[in-house]
Amino acid sequence: MSFQKILAKYDLAEIEARIKAKRPADVETALSTVHPGLDDFMALLSPAAAAYLEPLAQRAHRLTVQRFGKTILMYAPLYLSNECTNGCRYCGFNASNTVPRRTLTMEEIENEARVLFERGFRHLLLVTGEAPKAADTDYLAAAVARLRPLFSSISIEVYPMTEAGYRQVIAAGVDGLTIYQETYDRTLYAEMHPFGKKRDFTFRLGAPEHAAAAGMRRIGIGALLGLGKSRIEAFCTGLHALHLARHYWRTHLTVSFPRMRPADGGFQPLNPVSDRDFVQLICALRLLLPDAGLVLSTRESAQLRDNLLPLGITQMSAGSCTSPGGYAEKDESGRQFVIDDDRTPAEVAAMLRRRGYDPVWKDWDSAFHQ
Amino acid sequence: MDNLIIANRSFRSRLMVGTGKFSSNAAMVAAMEGSGCEIVTVALRRVDVDNPHDSILAHIDREKYLLLPNTSGARDADEAVRLARLARAAGCEPWIKLEVTPDPFYLLPDPIETLKAAEILVKDGFVVLPYINADPVLAKRLQEVGTATVMPLGAPIGTNKGVRTRDSIAIIIEQAIVPVVVDAGLGAPSHAAEAMEMGADAVLVNTALAVARDPGPMGAAFRKGVEAGREAYLAGLGRQQDRAEASSPLTGFLHN
Numbered sequence: 001m002s003f004q005k006i007l008a009k010y011d012l013a014e015i016e017a018r019i020k021a022k023r024p025a026d027v028e029t030a031l032s033t034v035h036p037g038l039d040d041f042m043a044l045l046s047p048a049a050a051a052y053l054e055p056l057a058q059r060a061h062r063l064t065v066q067r068f069g070k071t072i073l074m075y076a077p078l079y080l081s082n083e084c085t086n087g088c089r090y091c092g093f094n095a096s097n098t099v100p101r102r103t104l105t106m107e108e109i110e111n112e113a114r115v116l117f118e119r120g121f122r123h124l125l126l127v128t129g130e131a132p133k134a135a136d137t138d139y140l141a142a143a144v145a146r147l148r149p150l151f152s153s154i155s156i157e158v159y160p161m162t163e164a165g166y167r168q169v170i171a172a173g174v175d176g177l178t179i180y181q182e183t184y185d186r187t188l189y190a191e192m193h194p195f196g197k198k199r200d201f202t203f204r205l206g207a208p209e210h211a212a213a214a215g216m217r218r219i220g221i222g223a224l225l226g227l228g229k230s231r232i233e234a235f236c237t238g239l240h241a242l243h244l245a246r247h248y249w250r251t252h253l254t255v256s257f258p259r260m261r262p263a264d265g266g267f268q269p270l271n272p273v274s275d276r277d278f279v280q281l282i283c284a285l286r287l288l289l290p291d292a293g294l295v296l297s298t299r300e301s302a303q304l305r306d307n308l309l310p311l312g313i314t315q316m317s318a319g320s321c322t323s324p325g326g327y328a329e330k331d332e333s334g335r336q337f338v339i340d341d342d343r344t345p346a347e348v349a350a351m352l353r354r355r356g357y358d359p360v361w362k363d364w365d366s367a368f369h370q
Numbered sequence: 371m372d373n374l375i376i377a378n379r380s381f382r383s384r385l386m387v388g389t390g391k392f393s394s395n396a397a398m399v400a401a402m403e404g405s406g407c408e409i410v411t412v413a414l415r416r417v418d419v420d421n422p423h424d425s426i427l428a429h430i431d432r433e434k435y436l437l438l439p440n441t442s443g444a445r446d447a448d449e450a451v452r453l454a455r456l457a458r459a460a461g462c463e464p465w466i467k468l469e470v471t472p473d474p475f476y477l478l479p480d481p482i483e484t485l486k487a488a489e490i491l492v493k494d495g496f497v498v499l500p501y502i503n504a505d506p507v508l509a510k511r512l513q514e515v516g517t518a519t520v521m522p523l524g525a526p527i528g529t530n531k532g533v534r535t536r537d538s539i540a541i542i543i544e545q546a547i548v549p550v551v552v553d554a555g556l557g558a559p560s561h562a563a564e565a566m567e568m569g570a571d572a573v574l575v576n577t578a579l580a581v582a583r584d585p586g587p588m589g590a591a592f593r594k595g596v597e598a599g600r601e602a603y604l605a606g607l608g609r610q611q612d613r614a615e616a617s618s619p620l621t622g623f624l625h626n
Contacts, residue, residue, distance in 0.1 A: 029606075035540075035544060053621045053624070054619055054620065054621050057620035057621045058617060058620060061620055245545075246545060246546075246547050247547065249510050249545065275624055276624050279621060279624065303623075304623075307623040310620055311620060
């Protein structure tokens with residue numbers, strides 16, 4: 001059964017009501033159970049669990065150290081193109097915005113990649129908007145083939161594809177996919193995506209399954225925090241992850257918690273997520289998904305990132321630039337959003353070591369592809 | 371109703387019973403009736419499926435029980451597939467409990483041959499219920515080829531040792547998308563209850579009933595064990611507490 005059918009069985013208002021109805025006793029049960037289920041997960045996301053933030057954090061920390069040790073995988077995003085035909089109201093790349101548009105040539109891509117390589121990165125995340133003419137699957141495959149010799153792992157964060165599309169990029173050397181549903185609320189999704197191919201909620205929802213069926217090694221999902229109500233979005237994200245883990249058990253899952261940042265276009269979050277709620281959500285997801293990688297980007301502040309580190313995080317970006325060409329040319333115009341933690345990768349790595357964590361730059365090998 | 375659903379067929383009972391080793395057919399029938407089971411498994415090698423007067427088959431009311439032939443004795447996939455097809459040709463429903471046990475001592479299942487046979491039988495239209503060691507990855511490989519259940523062993527057949535593979539069965543239960551039937555090794559109603567409390571969908575018992583002094587009441591005792599375990603699972607067992615650990619606060623930064 002597809003996740004679309006699973007999700008269709010849930011009424012979002014009912015999920016919210018069930019979460020809000022959880023009592024302290026439910027939270028205590030959830031905190032003490034070995035394998036929290038969906039009902040426990042609701043308790044951990046509930047307002048009642050806000051009073052249990054410290055024990056929740058302790059449990060999340062212990063689980064993460066047990067499963068991953070004190071290691072953080074370092075990765076960097078590389079923006080290939082900011083051309084986009086979508087109208088996502090919250091995004092700097094929105095087709096209606098008048099930011100400078102650009103799609104990097106293969107040579108420019110390599111220049112960018114070399115900067116990241118010099119900084120120590122071996123795990124790369126390639127990002128584009130959705131512009132079939134400027135940056136189609138062939139373009140992406142060519143970019144991957146060009147970068148393959150430099151990097152041990154290449155992931156993509158682009159428009160959703162069919163299974164055949166994912167097979168093509170996997171054959172070119174992609175081993176990871178990041179694709180956020182943005183919101184699991186179909187109605188809100190329609191409002192946020194007034195035009196463009198991204199309007200197709202179902203196709204996007206099915207993309208992780210298409211990729212998994214194509215043999216993608218790592219798949220990252222998430223909701224854009226600030227759009228829908230965060231407890232509901234977190235619950236649906238957990239549900240989605242469990243579904244993928246059960247049906248595509250060879251795929252390693254990661255979950256991200258992108259909190260909305262200021263972007264060109266001036267969109268304001270509909271449901272801002274406080275730091276406290278953010279911590280609760282991350283810890284609850286860790287308890288539900290002990291084996292999932294949890295990803296924290298430079299959207300968050302340096303101070304907050306340092307404090308979130310022990311709560312379950314396993315992957316971090318550093319020194320990120322969200323505009324095409326931004327690394328080599330130091331030009332930030334045409335960016336997707338404003339980052340907050342602007343420390344260099346070396347500074348972030350030093351912070352990790354100071355805190356007793358090992359920054360891991362290489363945790364994959366292109367030899368797996370032969 | 372909290373029914374067991376296998377291949378779109380619904381069963382009220384979550385206890386399956388095997389028919390080997392009984393001292394008499396009367397004892398076998400008493401155990402079946404006491405247990406309230408709806409699925410009984412019969413070793414194809416023991417019965418003459420073409421003969422309605424066969425001593426075991428004649429005692430199993432086919433209106434009341436789903437006859438689940440098993441391939442016990444098969445040493446490889448070819449033998450198991452042949453046995454299954456013979457049973458279907460003789461008019462049995464296309465349900466098969468797949469057992470491939472080349473080791474005659476502990477009767478442990480061969481994972482490679484079991485997977486091979488399962489793939490062939492599923493393609494051939496059988497509802498396949500494979501007997502396996504408690505191997506979570508094998509369970510996933512089998513459900514991927516389309517088996518209707520997975521049936522991990524609690525302990526080797528006939529040992530009555532209980533759920534010795536507990537940790538692996540817990541993983542199978544956590545990850546499975548088909549019903550998990552704990553098969554083999556359950557020697558007491560408390561063992562059956564334990565498996566059901568863990569979230570198993572059903573259990574299969576044979577030796578414990580067959581060698582009981584009084585198989586009928588033992589069947590009833592297992593029924594109660596299975597029901598108690600299931601009800602406890604659904605009601606949500608009280609959890610053992612994690613031991614409190616003193617450690618430096620992780621959320622202090624939120625108060626600043």
